[in-house]
Amino acid sequence: MENLWNDNEAKAFLSDPLSTRVYTSRLLGRNPALVLHGGGNTSVKAKVTNTFGRTEDILYVKGSGWDLATIEAEGFAPVRLDVLLEMAQLERLSDSDMVNLQRSAMIDPNAPNPSVEAILHAFIPFTFVDHTHADSVVLITNTKRGEDRTREIYGDRVLIVPYVMPGFVLAKAIYRMTRNIDWKSLDGMVLMNHGVFTFDNDARTSYDRMIDLVSRAEGYLEKHAQRNRNRNRNGVLDVDAVAIAGLRKVVSDVRGAPMLASINTTPESVDAASVVAGTERLGPLTPDHVIRTKRFPLIVGDTPEKDVATFVGEYDAYFERNRSGDLQRLDAAPRWAIWPGRGTLVFGRNVVELRIVHDIIGHTTDAIATANGLDGWTPLGEKDIFDVEYWELEQAKLSKQGAPAALTGKIAVVTGAASGIGRACVEALRAAGAAVTALDIDEQIEKTFDDKGILPVVCDANDTRAVEAAMEDTVHHFGGVDIVVSGVGIFPESQTIAEGSADTWDRAIATNLTSHKNLLQICMPYLMHGIDPAVVFVGSKNVPAPGRGASAYSVSKAGLTQLARVAALELGESGIRVNVVHPNNVFDTALWTDDVLEERAKHYGVSVEEYRKNNLLGVEVSAKDVAAMVTAMIGPAFAKTTGAQVPVDGGNDRVV
Numbered sequence: 001m002e003n004l005w006n007d008n009e010a011k012a013f014l015s016d017p018l019s020t021r022v023y024t025s026r027l028l029g030r031n032p033a034l035v036l037h038g039g040g041n042t043s044v045k046a047k048v049t050n051t052f053g054r055t056e057d058i059l060y061v062k063g064s065g066w067d068l069a070t071i072e073a074e075g076f077a078p079v080r081l082d083v084l085l086e087m088a089q090l091e092r093l094s095d096s097d098m099v100n101l102q103r104s105a106m107i108d109p110n111a112p113n114p115s116v117e118a119i120l121h122a123f124i125p126f127t128f129v130d131h132t133h134a135d136s137v138v139l140i141t142n143t144k145r146g147e148d149r150t151r152e153i154y155g156d157r158v159l160i161v162p163y164v165m166p167g168f169v170l171a172k173a174i175y176r177m178t179r180n181i182d183w184k185s186l187d188g189m190v191l192m193n194h195g196v197f198t199f200d201n202d203a204r205t206s207y208d209r210m211i212d213l214v215s216r217a218e219g220y221l222e223k224h225a226q227r228n229r230n231r232n233r234n235g236v237l238d239v240d241a242v243a244i245a246g247l248r249k250v251v252s253d254v255r256g257a258p259m260l261a262s263i264n265t266t267p268e269s270v271d272a273a274s275v276v277a278g279t280e281r282l283g284p285l286t287p288d289h290v291i292r293t294k295r296f297p298l299i300v301g302d303t304p305e306k307d308v309a310t311f312v313g314e315y316d317a318y319f320e321r322n323r324s325g326d327l328q329r330l331d332a333a334p335r336w337a338i339w340p341g342r343g344t345l346v347f348g349r350n351v352v353e354l355r356i357v358h359d360i361i362g363h364t365t366d367a368i369a370t371a372n373g374l375d376g377w378t379p380l381g382e383k384d385i386f387d388v389e390y391w392e393l394e395q396a397k398l399s400k401q402g403a404p405a406a407l408t409g410k411i412a413v414v415t416g417a418a419s420g421i422g423r424a425c426v427e428a429l430r431a432a433g434a435a436v437t438a439l440d441i442d443e444q445i446e447k448t449f450d451d452k453g454i455l456p457v458v459c460d461a462n463d464t465r466a467v468e469a470a471m472e473d474t475v476h477h478f479g480g481v482d483i484v485v486s487g488v489g490i491f492p493e494s495q496t497i498a499e500g501s502a503d504t505w506d507r508a509i510a511t512n513l514t515s516h517k518n519l520l521q522i523c524m525p526y527l528m529h530g531i532d533p534a535v536v537f538v539g540s541k542n543v544p545a546p547g548r549g550a551s552a553y554s555v556s557k558a559g560l561t562q563l564a565r566v567a568a569l570e571l572g573e574s575g576i577r578v579n580v581v582h583p584n585n586v587f588d589t590a591l592w593t594d595d596v597l598e599e600r601a602k603h604y605g606v607s608v609e610e611y612r613k614n615n616l617l618g619v620e621v622s623a624k625d626v627a628a629m630v631t632a633m634i635g636p637a638f639a640k641t642t643g644a645q646v647p648v649d650g651g652n653d654r655v656v
């Protein structure tokens with residue numbers, strides 16, 4: 001393992017113990033083979049002079065909710081060391097009492113909650129303490145002869161601690177084990193099935209030791225683990241996007257909330273699926289992953305719905321076997337799945353969760369494959385995993401996330417998304433929590449959004465093949481399609497019927513009408529598996545109030561409206577709502593250049609300013625206003641409305 005210490009970089013941090021701590025914590029956090037997504041913790045002991053001029057010994061320990069990769073000084077909770085040391089003497093302490101006591105011993109009430117390992121950090125008699133969940137070390141402890149192997153690698157320079165649940169009981173167990181120990185004789189501690197600790201009075205030495213212990217484990221694996229990756233020689237099987245959408249719907253139903261799903265079909269992922277499928281007993285790499293991944297994945301076969309039911313049944317049984325008291329069962333929805341021959345899937349309420357689960361299972365499946373190359377993956381027993389999954393302190397980590405946005409877990413497709421109303425719709429739907437695929441023929445779409453929850457696709461709406469591929473991409477990325485905002489449109493140059501060209505007519509009909517019909521057709525199989533599925537077509541005021549010289553535009557938009565009405569008739573029984581929004585004079589769109597605006601104002605004999613507000617309410621209508629209406633039409637206010645046409649035009653005396 002590479003040692004990332006860099007003298008130049010370090011210079012800026014070495015002025016005081018806490019910023020030194022920040023630096024080496026980030027070095028640990030930078031390597032995902034050491035810690036992932038908030039895992040691990042670090043601390044430093046320092047003397048602080050308080051307001052009354054007295055000097056106090058303080059343990060600065062990683063605060064919960066902070067990630068080592070990005071931690072700042074304020075991410076460390078300052079706790080009085082004497083209180084923590086006294087807590088270590090207690091015979092018994094519930095974890096919630098421990099958290100409260102630790103909070104009351106903080107010298108800054110606004111600091112985050114101290115790590116649950118604060119007591120352990122406190123009595124390790126060195127200034128700097130580093131704790132990671134290093135893949136290589138933990139996976140060796142997760143093999144049949146894990147303890148022997150660990151001893152073989154480190155000899156007696158490392159204290160081996162049998163698995164104990166994190167928190168007070170772990171601190172207490174190590175406190176007892178180390179009471180008469182000469183700490184100087186140790187390079188670190190390996191906690192079976194959990195992680196590694198190193199320590200020293202010098203930050204760099206403690207970090208170096210971590211890298212050294214991990215490198216030795218890696219060297220051991222290099223030498224002893226047979227790399228049998230079960231490479232799938234039959235190649236990758238085709239994945240049916242509609243089946244993914246169906247699976248995601250069933251999993252969402254079990255969760256009781258819409259979930260995203262993402263499939264990984266890389267050869268590595270197909271290998272990972274076959275490794276996991278061939279492993280008898282499954283479990284997480286380190287226990288705190290369980291709150292992200294659950295104890296085992298869903299295994300998808302030929303009947304996804306039944307497979308989910310089997311998963312739920314097994315989860316129920318696991319809960320019943322291990323529960324105590326009046327514990328409430330958590331949702332039984334899988335967080336990841338293996339699909340032999342096809343790859344792995346992850347499920348999550350939002351793209352952040354997808355990413356976390358994706359990263360964790362990547363490390364887990366690698367570890368399983370490597371452990372199987374030793375003498376077999378042997379994770380912790382289910383009771384120990386259960387205790388962490390249902391541990392109040394782990395649950396607190398998840399419940400801190402607050403109420404999710406209204407469209408969280410929903411998947412939207414927006415066409416004409418690079419500018420104007422389309423772009424405003426993408427932004428509004430994303431802000432409401434949906435994952436969005438943004439389609440546009442303009443290559444600018446790829447640079448328009450900087451957000452993992454938005455999948456930009458350069459796509460000509462008139463190219464049916466390209467649209468099909470874009471929808472499959474959407475399903476691979478996000479799991480399905482719930483919402484379609486069919487917004488693509490052109491406004492051809494003004495021509496009377498007498499002078500109208502066939503080309504103008506054909507282009508308007510193709511883009512403003514036929515492409516929408518094709519998109520709806522392509523999306524239908526996915527919408528059938530959608531969660532509260534809804535379609536909104538972007539029409540125009542020109543439907544109820546057409547304009548001279550705009551036959552191609554007005555007719556294509558009227559056709560689009562008629563298409564929406566027929567779709568509402570046909571799709572109602574499938575629970576798919578279809579509505580139309582009729583915007584007018586939305587000037588912040590690509591259709592309205594300054595020149596066009598001036599020309600139109602002149603045409604009506606008014607100023608541009610007057611022309612902009614030329615409606616009953618005397619207001620300017622923006623793309624955002626239309627997007628707000630579209631978002632409302634997708635939401636609960638329109639839950640029982642289909643086939644409707646709603647204007648967003650400030651009121652038009654030709655329509656009212």
Ligand SMILES: [Zn+2]
Nearest residue numbers: 040133194195
């Ligand atoms: Zn840990």
